[in-house]
Amino acid sequence: MKLNFIFCLAFVIQATYAQQITITGKVVDLETKEPLPYASIGIIGKPIGLISNEQGEFDFHIPSEMRNDILVVSMLGYKTFEAPVWSLISTSAVAIELQAGTVMLKEVVIVDSLKAGEILRLALERIESNYPMEPFQLEGFYRDIKKLGGTYISLLEAAVKIYDENYYAPRNKFKLRERVALQEVRRSIGYSSKFTDFFDKDNLLEDLLLNNNVRYRQFPEEDIFFKSLKFEDDTQFNGREVFVVTHTQDYLLRVFIDKETYGIIHLEYVNDHQAELEKKRGLESRFVKVKRTIDFKLFEGKLFLNYITVTSQVNWYESETGKLKFEAELERRLLINNIHSKSPERISLAKKMKSYGLQYQDQPYNKKFWDNYNVIKETPLDQKIVEDLEKEVPLEKQFKE
Numbered sequence: 001m002k003l004n005f006i007f008c009l010a011f012v013i014q015a016t017y018a019q020q021i022t023i024t025g026k027v028v029d030l031e032t033k034e035p036l037p038y039a040s041i042g043i044i045g046k047p048i049g050l051i052s053n054e055q056g057e058f059d060f061h062i063p064s065e066m067r068n069d070i071l072v073v074s075m076l077g078y079k080t081f082e083a084p085v086w087s088l089i090s091t092s093a094v095a096i097e098l099q100a101g102t103v104m105l106k107e108v109v110i111v112d113s114l115k116a117g118e119i120l121r122l123a124l125e126r127i128e129s130n131y132p133m134e135p136f137q138l139e140g141f142y143r144d145i146k147k148l149g150g151t152y153i154s155l156l157e158a159a160v161k162i163y164d165e166n167y168y169a170p171r172n173k174f175k176l177r178e179r180v181a182l183q184e185v186r187r188s189i190g191y192s193s194k195f196t197d198f199f200d201k202d203n204l205l206e207d208l209l210l211n212n213n214v215r216y217r218q219f220p221e222e223d224i225f226f227k228s229l230k231f232e233d234d235t236q237f238n239g240r241e242v243f244v245v246t247h248t249q250d251y252l253l254r255v256f257i258d259k260e261t262y263g264i265i266h267l268e269y270v271n272d273h274q275a276e277l278e279k280k281r282g283l284e285s286r287f288v289k290v291k292r293t294i295d296f297k298l299f300e301g302k303l304f305l306n307y308i309t310v311t312s313q314v315n316w317y318e319s320e321t322g323k324l325k326f327e328a329e330l331e332r333r334l335l336i337n338n339i340h341s342k343s344p345e346r347i348s349l350a351k352k353m354k355s356y357g358l359q360y361q362d363q364p365y366n367k368k369f370w371d372n373y374n375v376i377k378e379t380p381l382d383q384k385i386v387e388d389l390e391k392e393v394p395l396e397k398q399f400k401e
Contacts, residue, residue, distance in 0.1 A: 020372060023060040023088065027052045027073055030097040039075040039098070040297060040306060044082070047299060047339035051307055053377045061374050076242070076256060076266055077101055077235045101236040116245045117226030120255060123262045124219060130263035131167035131214070132302045137344035138162040139183075140336045141375045142358075144204050145385060146190070149326035152388035154190030155395075156358055158205065159183040159373055160334075163347040164215075173216045176206050179346075180353040184369050185362040186399040188389050199330055201357050208332045211292055211310050214264050237265060238298070263303050267294040277314065283325055288313040299339050309333045337374040365399040 027039040035056030042049030043066055052058045060071075066085060073081040078098040088094060114122075142158045163179045170177050213219060220226075225247065232244040232254070240258055242265065247253040250273055256266035269292040277285040290312040297306040311331045317324055354361055389395055 019064045020061050021064050021067060021085070023058075023062065023071065023085065025052075025058055025060070025073075025094065025096050027056040027058070027075070027096045027098060029078075030099045033095075033097075036075055036078070036098060038293075038295070038307070039073055039078075040295070041071070041073050042297070043085075044070040044072050047341070048337060048374070049297065049306070050335055050337050050374045051295075051376065057377050059374075059377050061372055073098065074238050076237050079236075080238050116229035116231045116243075119243050119257055119262070120219075120229060120245050121226060123255070123257045123264050124217070126262045127167055127169075127214060127217075127264075130261055130303050131296075132164075132304060132341065133166045133168070134341075135163070135165050135344050135346070136304070137340040137347075138164075138305065138336045139338035139340075140334050141373065142205050142208075142332075142334045143376070144330065144332045146199050147327075147329040147331075152190075152385045154188050155385065155389055156185070156187040156362075157375070158185045158358055159369070160205070160353075161345075161347060162209070163344060167215060169217045173218055174210060176210055177215075178209055180205065180209070181347045181351045182353050182358070182361060182363070184366055184373075185358060186365050186370070187359055187362050188395060189393060189398045189401065190389060199328060203353070203355055203357055204330070204332055205334070205353070205358055206355065208308060208310055208334055212294060212305065212308060213267060213269070214294065214296070215305075234259075263296070265296050265298075265303065268292070279319060282319050283316045284319050285314050285316050285328075288315050288327075297336075300341055302341070304339050304341075305334075305336050307333065307335045333376065335374075335376055367396075367399075 023041075025041070027036045027041075028034060029036060035054075037052060037054040037056060039052040039056065040049060041052065041058055041060055043062065046066065046069065048062060050058060050060055062085070069085055070082050071085050071088065073096050075098060077100060079101050081096055081098055138161070140160050140162060142160055144156050145152060146154045159182075161181045161183060163181075164177060210216060228249055229245050229247055232246055235242050235244055235256070237256070237258075240260060243257040243259055245255045245257060251269065251271040254268040255264055257263070258265055270289070272289040275287045277287055279285075290310065293307075293309045295306040295308070296303040309332065311329065313327060313329045315324060315327050386395065389398070393401075
């Protein structure tokens with residue numbers, strides 16, 4: 001078995017280490033049988049969960065006492081799947097098939113005079129009603145992968161705890177308010193490569209958290225922005241109807257808003273407007289594209305961060321000739337796999353993550369911990385990552401060293 005560090009496969013339950021059971025599954029479309037990436041998997045009424053990988057696959061480690069609870073699988077645009085954990089015990093793989101929900105045309109659903117911009121304004125005004133306003137702590141799995149000229153050169157993963165006081169609007173939209181503690185960190189030796197100079201060496205997890213547009217109110221405030229918003233056809237999530245509000249000028253922004261609460265449950269952002277950045281070693285960089293996805297899950301009546309992903313691409317050119325030298329791509333993901341909403345432990349300053357890069361904050365490798373931790377499962381596509389990173393030394397050895 002290559003490593004449990006990235007993504008997973010179809011739906012079987014087996015007894016595992018430390019009083020756990022592992023639910024292994026694959027989420028597919030009922031009609032087309034196509035895999036459904038980033039489906040949310042959890043236990044009804046429990047704070048733990050994870051998401052499926054790009055092939056719809058997952059491994060879900062849960063306490064054995066939850067075998068009589070209800071497992072739930074949900075995804076935007078689909079009807080929710082529910083089944084008792086015990087009923088899914090099998091010696092063979094079982095696919096979880098989600099049925100596409102009915103698409104409600106906006107002309108039928110919207111009976112009042114509210115425009116798309118007004119819907120988003122209401123959603124922003126109601127953040128304090130829909131998101132946690134008392135201290136809470138999240139547990140999560142973080143990963144960043146760097147690719148240079150089509151070859152993966154480094155991997156870093158961390159198990160983290162994130163403490164936050166509330167979702168009040170911050171005075172500074174670009175200063176981290178959460179306190180983060182690193183439980184475990186592991187990285188490849190590629191982080192010591194000279195090629196990492198072509199990537200940002202700051203704390204990439206801190207920057208990722210600052211990409212939470214809802215938490216940090218990072219939306220344009222000008223009227224022209226709100227007037228530019230349009231409706232797409234409505235969709236549904238967990239049996240509830242959802243507005244889809246979009247902006248398509250200069251960049252793509254798609255916001256999914258619950259019709260009943262006006263809570264923002266999902267956000268997608270793509271910007272491919274190129275811009276010059278910096279010069280280094282006779283080369284100059286140019287921003288090419290960034291793609292961001294933010295997803296929230298409902299727990300105890302409030303919306304908590306479920307996952308956030310950001311993929312950015314920068315091209316490097318020869319300064320004198322303007323010839324493309326190579327492409328640099330950075331992929332970052334944070335999956336929240338546990339929520340503590342009542343009397344959470346406050347992270348002390350002594351345990352708080354430092355503001356510099358996580359590669360300088362790594363810790364001794366704990367294989368037993370990672371073997372039983374909820375991560376995003378490895379896919380066949382990720383074998384390319386493994387092959388690139390293991391050209392010199394097996395990853396397991398790199399983590400240990």
